[in-house]
Amino acid sequence: MDKKLGLKDIVLIGRTFDEYYRMFELSNINFKDEKILDVASGVSSFCSEANSKGYNVTASDKIYSFSAEKIEEKCAEDLKMVMEKLPSVADLYKWEFFENVDALKKNRERAYRLFVEDFKKMNGNRYIATEYPRTQFADKEFTISLISHFLFMYDEHLNYEFHKKTISEIIRITSKEIRIFPIVNLKGKRSLFVEKLMGDRDFKDYEIGIKKVDYEFVKNGNEMLSIKVN
Numbered sequence: 001m002d003k004k005l006g007l008k009d010i011v012l013i014g015r016t017f018d019e020y021y022r023m024f025e026l027s028n029i030n031f032k033d034e035k036i037l038d039v040a041s042g043v044s045s046f047c048s049e050a051n052s053k054g055y056n057v058t059a060s061d062k063i064y065s066f067s068a069e070k071i072e073e074k075c076a077e078d079l080k081m082v083m084e085k086l087p088s089v090a091d092l093y094k095w096e097f098f099e100n101v102d103a104l105k106k107n108r109e110r111a112y113r114l115f116v117e118d119f120k121k122m123n124g125n126r127y128i129a130t131e132y133p134r135t136q137f138a139d140k141e142f143t144i145s146l147i148s149h150f151l152f153m154y155d156e157h158l159n160y161e162f163h164k165k166t167i168s169e170i171i172r173i174t175s176k177e178i179r180i181f182p183i184v185n186l187k188g189k190r191s192l193f194v195e196k197l198m199g200d201r202d203f204k205d206y207e208i209g210i211k212k213v214d215y216e217f218v219k220n221g222n223e224m225l226s227i228k229v230n
């Protein structure tokens, strides 16, 4: 049987601005021209850190209808559970960006603490409770949408129909580009939904491409999918 980080559910774990910057190759965008949506942003600190730098980022996740305390409680539990499972599957990961499990844990804790602080401060703004595939955003409200560790990664939890509906909705609310990272699933294999989506006639009007990026934590997870919608 394939080795994988077996998860019963989609976990509440968050990444930092530095990780997003490399996963999505954000060095090639001019932040001041963009209104960015972070899709299924969870307890990532990307939104908080980006706004502190003066960038325009909105976060969206189904958990934002809960209180900061509840979110923090669930996130601390998930982090503990993932950290306990990790040593048995450590060889699925490349220990460079994070030197070891302890460095990873510290980074994830930093991410969720920054998130919680900003979430409390913003009090309902900037963090929009959204349960994909449906959203309440206006047509082309954002210029760029980023999807990290949600689609493709959880292809055993979310079926192809869900992927398709979610991407169609994000195309509706995005004017320039959608970037998805990673395109491997929890087994570290490229999700079969990637090829399926690229060949799907319903998306034939969009330029869809795969790009190698300078970030690899899950081994072979160093590619993002770009969907140009303009």
Ligand SMILES: C[S@@+](CC[C@H](N)C(=O)[O-])C[C@H]1O[C@@H](n2cnc3c(N)ncnc32)[C@H](O)[C@@H]1O
Residues within 6 Å of the ligand: 010, 011, 012, 013, 014, 015, 016, 039, 040, 041, 042, 043, 044, 060, 061, 062, 063, 130, 131, 132, 133, 147, 148, 149, 150
């Ligand atoms: C692994 S986390 C990724 C968080 C963040 N994007 C990152 O990379 O740091 C997955 C997130 O997907 C969210 N999620 C799962 N199903 C969702 C849905 N249908 N609509 C919105 N968010 C969802 C979870 O609440 C969780 O925060």
